[in-house]
Amino acid sequence: MSDAAYHHDTPISVRGLKNQFGSTVVHEDLDLDVRKGEILGVVGGSGTGKSVLMRSIIGLQRPTEGEVEVFGNSITEADPDTEIGVRSRWGVLFQGGALFSTLTVAENVQVPLKKFYPDIEPEVMNEIARYKVVMSGLPEDAASKFPSELSGGMKKRAGLARALALDPELLFLDEPTAGLDPIGAAAFDDLTRELKETLGLTVFLITHDLDTLYEICDRVAVIADKKVIAVGTIPELLETEHPWIQEYFNGPRGRAAKASQDRANRAKTGDMDNSARSGSKG
Numbered sequence: 701m702s703d704a705a706y707h708h709d710t711p712i713s714v715r716g717l718k719n720q721f722g723s724t725v726v727h728e729d730l731d732l733d734v735r736k737g738e739i740l741g742v743v744g745g746s747g748t749g750k751s752v753l754m755r756s757i758i759g760l761q762r763p764t765e766g767e768v769e770v771f772g773n774s775i776t777e778a779d780p781d782t783e784i785g786v787r788s789r790w791g792v793l794f795q796g797g798a799l800f801s802t803l804t805v806a807e808n809v810q811v812p813l814k815k816f817y818p819d820i821e822p823e824v825m826n827e828i829a830r831y832k833v834v835m836s837g838l839p840e841d842a843a844s845k846f847p848s849e850l851s852g853g854m855k856k857r858a859g860l861a862r863a864l865a866l867d868p869e870l871l872f873l874d875e876p877t878a879g880l881d882p883i884g885a886a887a888f889d890d891l892t893r894e895l896k897e898t899l900g901l902t903v904f905l906i907t908h909d910l911d912t913l914y915e916i917c918d919r920v921a922v923i924a925d926k927k928v929i930a931v932g933t934i935p936e937l938l939e940t941e942h943p944w945i946q947e948y949f950n951g952p953r954g955r956a957a958k959a960s961q962d963r964a965n966r967a968k969t970g971d972m973d974n975s976a977r978s979g980s981k982g
C-alpha cells in the first residue's frame with residue numbers, strides 16, 4: 701500500500717511505543733493500527749496502561765520511545781502548528797466527563813470552539829453548542845445547566861457533546877459506560893454506534909464493559925505484558941491461547957455478555973424477544 705493510502709485507511713498508527721515512569725515500564729515495543737471507520741475496543745487489566753496509551757496518541761503524554769502518527773502526522777515529533785491542526789480533527793471524552801464545573805453545558809461545549817475558531821459570532825457559537833447537546837441525546841434545556849445539576853449519565857453525554865464540538869473524524873472515549881446503570885450503559889452504546897454510522901467516525905474506546913465490546917466494537921485490542929498482545933474480532937481473539945484473553949472472555953462475566961448478545965441477535969431475527977443486557981461490569 702502507498703503511504704497516502706495507508707494513512708487514509710489507518711488514522712492512528714503506533715510503532716515501538718515505550719512509556720516509562722521512574723523505574724516502572726508501562727509500555728515496551730507496543731504497536732497498534734486503528735482502521736478508518738471502526739470502533740476499536742481497548743481492554744486490559746487495571747494499570748496496564750490503557751489511559752497512558754490514549755494520552756500518548758493525543759499528545760498529552762510524551763513517550764519515552766516510539767512513534768505515534770495520527771492522520772499521517774507525527775504526534776511524537778510534531779511542531780506546535782501541525783499539532784494544533786491535527787488536534788482539531790479529534791474529540792476526547794475523558795474518564796468521568798472532565799467538565800468545567802463553573803461553566804454551563806453549552807459553555808463547556810464552546811471551549812474547544814473558542815480555542816480553534818475564536819472569531820465565530822456568539823449567537824452562532826450558542827447555536828452550535830445547542831445542536832451538539834441535542835445530538836448527544838440531552839434535552840435542549842440541559843444546555844444552560846451546570847454539571848452539578850446533571851446525573852452521571854447526563855454528564856457523560858455533556859462530555860460527549862464537547863468532544864463532538866469540532867465535528868471530529870476521530871473520537872476517543874475513556875470508559876464511557878463506567879458508573880452507568882445497565883440501561884444507561886446500553887443507551888450510551890447505542891448512541892456511540894449511531895454517531896459512528898451517521899458521522900463516519902473512527903472510535904478508540906477504552907472499556908471494561910464486556911457488553912460494550914460485544915455490542916458495538918468492530919475489533920478489540922488487548923493490552924497485556926506491556927504490549928498489544930492481540931487485536932481482532934472477539935471470535936478471532938478467542939482462538940488465541942493467551943490465558944488473560946481466555947479468562948476475560950470465557951470467564952463468568954464474559955459468558956454472560958456473550959449469552960446476552962446471542963439472545964439479542966435471536967430477538968432481532970424474530971426468534972425471541974429478550975435483549976436484556978447482562979449487567980456485567982468490570
Ligand SMILES: Nc1ncnc2c1ncn2[C@@H]1O[C@H](COP(=O)(O)OP(=O)(O)OP(=O)(O)O)[C@@H](O)[C@H]1O
Nearest residue numbers: 721722724726744745746747748749750751752753
Ligand atoms: N503521569 C504519571 N506518572 C507516573 N506514573 C503514571 C503516570 N500516568 C500513569 N502512570 C502509571 O502508569 C500505569 C498505567 O496507568 P493507566 O491509567 O494508563 O492504566 P489503565 O490501564 O488505564 O488502568 P485502569 O483500567 O485502572 O483505568 C499505572 O501504574 C499508573 O500508576
